[in-house]
Amino acid sequence: MTSEERLGWRLTVLVPGVLAFLSMIGPFSIDTPFPAFAQMGRELPATAGQLQLVVTVYLAAFAAMSVLHGPISDAVGRRPVMVVSMAVYVAASIACAFAPNLVLLLVGRAFQGLSAGGATIVSRTVIRDLFEGATAQRLMSRVAVIFGIAPAIGPIIGGLVLQLGDWPLIFVFQAVLGVALVLAVVLLLPETHPRERRTSLRVGEVLGGLAAVARRPAFHRLAWSTALIFGAQFLYIGGAAIFVVDVLGQGELDFWKLFVPMIGCMMLGSWLCGRAAGRITARRLTSIGCTTSFVGGVVGVLVAASPAATDLPWAVVGISLVALGNGITYPTMQLLLLDLFPGRLGAVVSMSSFLALILNAVTAVAVTPYLGSALGFATAALVGVGAGQLCWAWHCAIEDRDCAVADVHAREPVELL
Template identity: 90%
Template sequence: MIGPFSIDTPFPAFAQMERELPATAGQLQLVVTVYLAAFAAMSVLHGPISDAVGRRPVMVVGLTVYAAASIACAFAPDLGWLLVGRALQGLSAGGATIVSRTVIRDLFSGATAQRLMSRVALVFGVAPAIGPIIGGLVLQLGDWPLVFVFQAGLGVVLVLAVVLLLPETHPRERRTALRVGSVVGGLLQVAREPAFHRLAWATALLFGAQFLYIGGAAIFVVDVLGEGELDFWKLFVPMIGAMMLGSWLCGRAAGRISARRLTSIGCTTSFVGGVIGILVAASPLAADLPWAVVGVSLVALGNGITYPTIQLLLLDLFPGRLGAVVSMSAFLALVLNAITAVAVTPHLGTSALGFATAAFIGVAGGQLCWAWHCAVENRDCAVAGVGEREPVELL
């Protein structure tokens, strides 16, 4: 959870940081963008390196650097040094967030893997919900640097947890060579697979619609809804609660409903949420709670259903390159989210309708990618003479 947790924990401190660093609201948005850009840049390497040296070393080193980077953020004298620390946080956080997903597929497959990936999605969903809430509570004890001191403490706790509790799940006989050619070759092998792009972009666009509200929470909650620094829970509790419900439903459906049909249900749920979000944003209830968060909560519900299943579908494309698959899919999603944070949120995110419109574009794009993937599979099965798989459900 440390990757998404680190995105929005500082949000409640933005007002203090704006006064004390000093910095404008637009400049503080770089606190999110720089973190995401660094996370994305390094994400393509965490997985392949773990394929070569094992899962535990990558996680331990990443978390250790993360803790040190958090301390650097806490002692930053100005915005420039704070952004350096955030970049280091982003470069290191993926060592745990990305590699941990491969551990499940190292050990399990089928319905068991789906249930466990659903639990990961639950934890992944909790992180951005409690991040700003904890950040707001920490601010009651002192100034903004304490938020980053807390993150450093979390990093230390997780280092100990990995060292003491997590076994190595990637044995030596299954590892790849730690050479530049091997690492790059594995990434290129994944990147050349069309099915990978259809699935990866489906999940990236669907979650990107939700991330628009996560990355722009400081604008949406304070400027659009007119709430205070302790009121981020009014957005995150229903949104992440819905994602957790979707993840729970996905786990319960494991072995009972096929991954393909379950993903179609999730995509449709998110699409409906996007439509409802626009209808509410265009009405007099646009800035009224709880109506203002109904649409994005339905988007999150759909994400909770689709995320575990699409992750497993992606991993099953390259059983021998699990780390590379996770890294490449994470890279695409993070680049999309970073672009959204710097180019979309400041412009379209100035009103409820702007947020809702951008979110609808995301869920519609994700729905189309999934429909495209199912159509290609149906065609390939028909050509092979095995008949079509169950039809994709568009709406």
Template identity: 75%
Template structure:
């Protein structure tokens, strides 16, 4: 199909998909700079405000299981449009929320709906393209997607200079309206009726079960989730790391996010450049090794007493992000290629794994390790080390299966004609 597709699909569509994929991470950290003002207005402390992140992530994870399978049944566009419409209403609810409980309800609705854009958009590239071209375009999407965690807190801080914290959620609502228009006028339906699965509860859940029963899915999904989870420690705990550990202010989140996300974007660019030149397996191995090296560097820097001093404080996580940028687009394609008829289901389940891990990290890990740079660094090293083990396990299983298949083939009798 890719030979018949023109510049609209190689330029406009990836740009729209990248912005759609940004809505999830963008919604996580844009409010970070407003935490002090929100705490005063709502009369709550920093620990309670952390629920703004946790509730959003938990809700996103809960609904993420269903967005992809629904898109396999009814098409990509309806799920994206419906999700963004609810997201706009939820964002407006955050604007008028006068108490923390009401704000958390609206944040939960944001999380439940944002996956319609973030998750389903990842399947569209693979619907349209395959091989090196798919890898190149997935890398382009990842580059723009990577901007969200960096732009979010910077934009949030800038909006605070123009008005109260409610302006941040008003901006999110306006962004949702623009995304609806982009999907309506620029994005085609890439999952035709003949490829769809029946819209029945059994068929939708059956797709998830089909994906979840395959060992390769778990090895690849957990490798992705654990390595990115090491980077997410710093994203989800940015309000603590930047303000409490580094001693910076509400306009200084860029000092963490710019080098970290810039490194991830560089890694995604390198991934795109390597398409068709370096094998997917070798590329992922290089990326995993880079992230692990970043984890080690982070621990060494913190142990030597420079973990709360810039720029050394962000050196380790920037290397982790560089490795993530190299591996993430390729691992996503590996997962999608395992289940060509269940692409929505595989993205949903992989996202669910990652989000549950991130939600647990935000609730249970960040409050424990957030008091020191060394705590952040050690937790990140554990994450990248576990992800590296999952990838090594996957490579070993594939090599074993190939060896067994080759051995069986050699022993098969030759049929005489």
């Protein structure tokens, strides 16, 4: 009997399934409206640049609140934060559906971003609350597989919803999904952070916990490594409306041509990560994933510089390899981050999410709109994966140095008094 079988079906299948759907609401909410941008531009009215704010405002709000979701859950428990956040998300989605102009739509999107992190961020801590070692890695990988579906099915579902009605129906669908997740948390998810392990909700305690995380160099090396490498993939997610329609010349129902191979590869990587649990060390597995992403970045530039730059499927081969590496790396990197501060899991997830979201928000408004070509997207992605690879190599070098120093001290003779 495996360890998962001994733990029971509810903890190893049902709970990770609920957590996966909670974690996917954040990325799902980013790109579901993409197919409706043309219709929204005509009816609101708004330019393509103004509509990019639909992504940027959501990400900025998500990032701003992400700093607090985790520490609050450390203090009051996981379930209350997720339930309240998803209830606000439902209300914000309804507000978006009835927005008569771009300004009010952006207000609704801001509240969607402020609330979505309560599910996406806090859900990551639950696996670590319950499990350790190879079991935690396997279950985190299962969550990552379903989490990875969100960016792929978001634009596809958005395009299908548009066949049933106008663009507000997309936000009605998001509201219905939010209601379903509230019910799932209330009915299926146990509270995994008992009172005796909770921290104080005082402002000083919350800020102190975040500061303690932010002061640790190892946290930054790991957090920036995963943020930069995933940020390379996010260039294509956040800029899908530009890349698919303007660069590749595809239509509103063709977003799957980017998202299916890219997210399919990420899911494959997450599955491989789960299969490797207990067989390959976390460090070696992460190195394999980072290298795979870097190779994907190089392949992307080579293809984009060739005559096949905008031909499918060649145009998405490079970013699909980047996504494969992300899938291998992400679950293990999350556990490495969480293990740095076992008593402040929420604070760790919040700070790492904040860094990644700020990077993605800045990229969405300051980089993505100006790429304009397949080579522009590929070059920016290569810069991201290269920087992430350097952060990981730096972390490994520091670990090796510390181990060598510890080994020298261990061999020194002890002077007896």
